[in-house]
Amino acid sequence: MLMQLHKVHGSGNTFYIFETNNEESMDWSKLGIWLCQKDNLGGADGLLLVAPSKIGLAKMRVINADGSEASMCGNGLRCVARYICEKHNVSEALIETMKAVLKVQKEASIFGSIPTYSVEIAPVSFDITSLPMFYKNKQQIRNELIEEFADDISFTAVSVPNPHLIGIVQSDKIINTQHQERLSSKLNGDNEYCPDGVNVSYVYPMDEDSIYVRTYERGVGFTNACGTAMTASALVSSIEGVVSASKVTVYNPGGFVQCHVQHNEEDYVLKLIGNATFVAELELNTEKEWLWQSVKETDEQKAYESLISYAETKTASIYLTS
Numbered sequence: 001m002l003m004q005l006h007k008v009h010g011s012g013n014t015f016y017i018f019e020t021n022n023e024e025s026m027d028w029s030k031l032g033i034w035l036c037q038k039d040n041l042g043g044a045d046g047l048l049l050v051a052p053s054k055i056g057l058a059k060m061r062v063i064n065a066d067g068s069e070a071s072m073c074g075n076g077l078r079c080v081a082r083y084i085c086e087k088h089n090v091s092e093a094l095i096e097t098m099k100a101v102l103k104v105q106k107e108a109s110i111f112g113s114i115p116t117y118s119v120e121i122a123p124v125s126f127d128i129t130s131l132p133m134f135y136k137n138k139q140q141i142r143n144e145l146i147e148e149f150a151d152d153i154s155f156t157a158v159s160v161p162n163p164h165l166i167g168i169v170q171s172d173k174i175i176n177t178q179h180q181e182r183l184s185s186k187l188n189g190d191n192e193y194c195p196d197g198v199n200v201s202y203v204y205p206m207d208e209d210s211i212y213v214r215t216y217e218r219g220v221g222f223t224n225a226c227g228t229a230m231t232a233s234a235l236v237s238s239i240e241g242v243v244s245a246s247k248v249t250v251y252n253p254g255g256f257v258q259c260h261v262q263h264n265e266e267d268y269v270l271k272l273i274g275n276a277t278f279v280a281e282l283e284l285n286t287e288k289e290w291l292w293q294s295v296k297e298t299d300e301q302k303a304y305e306s307l308i309s310y311a312e313t314k315t316a317s318i319y320l321t322s
């Protein structure tokens with residue numbers, strides 16, 4: 001069989017898109033692990049399956065690099081939004097995900113002529129059992145020091161609906177990646193707090209309408225960007241008064257996105273806006289062992305690189321310790 005795939009990225013968070021009419025036709029976990037290996041065309045963060053839906057224009061399923069399945073992926077949904085909108089020649093659509101049917105929309109470009117899409121991020125819950133997470137019989141963890149995790153970082157646990165632990169980092173403009181890696185490895189291994197693992201983000205406040213976010217993704221590891229994490233970080237930053245604007249620019253190691261955040265008591269309206277870049281079209285021959293039959297790069301990545309250099313200039317004063 002010859003499979004047609006697209007290699008895409010949202011903010012440097014890289015995926016393969018594959019459309020199927022038969023969700024039972026293959027072991028997607030095995031395919032996801034194979035596609036995401038670093039020595040296979042540079043690897044990727046996940047596989048996005050596009051399948052028919054009875055309640056939306058399409059369904060998106062998210063397979064992480066380790067083969068586990070995630071309930072949602074913000075950067076991935078922007079890429080699937082573009083794929084579906086271009087296929088059906090529409091500028092907005094509803095796409096079914098594991099836990100919600102979400103609105104997606106073509107938007108004016110965030111930078112130059114880069115194709116840009118917005119996606120709704122929902123549902124939001126601060127009830128820690130929704131992650132699931134367990135800590136001292138608490139129902140919520142909101143901007144709290146947790147002595148078992150760190151002595152100088154305040155954490156919030158939130159599901160959107162995939163699970164996130166968001167830490168606001170204040171000290172000396174440093175995001176300590178070693179500390180983040182140690183904590184993330186602990187919470188994504190056999191542990192008493194997050195039995196299904198968790199996406200861990202450290203947030204550095206930049207100014208009244210921008211933050212920098214570095215994410216260690218469940219099932220992946222450190223990633224250039226995680227869309228749901230950036231949106232959850234913008235929400236937490238807004239609730240905690242770290243930013244005052246409702247339109248937050250979120251910088252990350254792969255570029256930047258915009259997150260629109262509205263909250264009123266327990267009512268949250270979140271929108272993630274950013275690039276949906278198609279890097280290559282590929283054919284995979286699965287007849288015997290899996291072999292790439294053809295790989296055709298587009299020229300979209302060149303345009304994206306100008307956005308990265310803009311983002312790098314903006315974040316030059318933030319440094320990461322390894």
Ligand SMILES: N[C@@H](CCC[C@H](N)C(=O)O)C(=O)O
Nearest residue numbers: 070073074075162226227228
């Ligand atoms: N990269 C994603 C999130 C992917 C899923 C995540 N690793 C999980 O297991 O929850 C995004 O852009 O939101």
